[in-house]
Amino acid sequence: MASETPVPAPPLTPFIRTTADGAHYLAGCRCTACGEIFVGERRVCAACCARGGLEAVRLADTGRVYAFTIVERSFPGVKTPFVDVTVDLDDGAHIKGTLEGVEPSLEGVRFDMPVRLAWREATPVNTPGKAYLTYLFLPA
């Protein structure tokens, strides 16, 4: 009998990566011509149009809340309220995410609040029974 190894949940977005020893990180790239940092990989820089010269980087796992909203109504089946944040990562990248570990209210969140990346498996609203690996933010 073959032993059953659990199948890891696939990443929810392509820029979520897992190292050989099982650690997760956000993949990004940096333009060596202008220094802009992007989430995910690219061949040409959207900021300065430089071709090539985009080096792969592992994005920072800490940052600060730039802007946010409390989502009270979403698509059918999505649990609300939740906190939708735009985070400025400490390396200069910018990324959207859900902030948990706070009250989903105006009292629970503030501009420039320090946050850190965390990981979980979760089930998207349109794939019942199928979980994906995704990131979230928690207060740092």
Next chain:
Amino acid sequence: MSDVYIVGVDMIKFGRFPDRTVPDLAAEAALMALDDACLGLKDMQALFSGNLGQASGMVGQRMLAEIGQTGIPVTNVANACATGATAFRDGWMSIKAGVYDLVLAVGVEQMGKGLLGGGGGVSTEGLIGSGTMPAMFAQIGMEHTRRYGTTFAQFAKVSVKNHHHSTMNPKSMYQVETPLEQVMGSEMIAYPNTKLMCSVNVDGSAAAVLASEAAVRRLGLMDRAVKIRASVMSSNPFEERQMAMPDFSGATRLAAGWAYEQAGVGPGDIDLVELHDCFATAELVHYENLGLCADGEAGRLIDEGVTTLGGRTPVNVSGGLLSKGHPLGATGIANIYEVATHLRGAAGARQVEGARLGLTHVVGGGPGMGTACAIHILEKA
């Protein structure tokens, strides 16, 4: 290059027409615009047709099948919330280029109810923030709050104003006053946007007949003509947070600068503005993007009534997308209809007295898609 004029323009009353077809809605506005110009389809040399929901569905040709197949070239365009304005501008360019001297532009949309946004594939909603349009524009409002301290009440006043304006517009979807307490107290969708601060999904259509100066004179239509002083478009220039927060300001600022330059006027010369108030938060941000005030002063502008009918620069006297409604592909030409109607002095109870120059603005897009912006400056001929 010839100047280009609008000689006929109209829109249907926006509403919900689930039993009609998209070409049928388009046809109604097209015939109204032709009637307004005292012209017929046989006078048109080309058709530019804008629609999003059936972007691959040859809406222009299907419309002609309903109102007359003269064999003219049809260009079907889709460009987010700038779809109608893009069709209009394609018509403008064809006359500027000297290819045609009488063309028809139409914008049409039939929409369901409910939230817009998201996309195909596995949903990230709730897991990686939100992809709904209200949440996106909520964050854009919160960025303004972060920078300038803009308040919930200031954003809400936009909706009070535009709903008030719509009570004077018989073609608006809604014509009801919504006092500040009602706007702020309605269902919260994504702070600070309540339900009454989100634009209304409606069905609608609008159309315009464009003519070269020679055609206007030949046909004796100068008395009803509106001159197109500027017609510009832009896409989103790179902005560092664009993947997290779609950016509608960069494109609007670029287009506004080009439009004022093309028209040879400044924001202070503009007598009325129809801008893209898809959410109440967006209107305040666009006051600054369009140069109606300095950065950081949008809250003061709404507080002081500068943009209310009777103020220095009335904005969205039609009722705007918030109350008149927002049929995506029709909105760009409906805004042009509104401004042209004021320049002709035919806007009835909501007439901006002595209006000589007006500006229309639409901007659309979405998460990971980019932005399309169109601005037109129109002048009484």
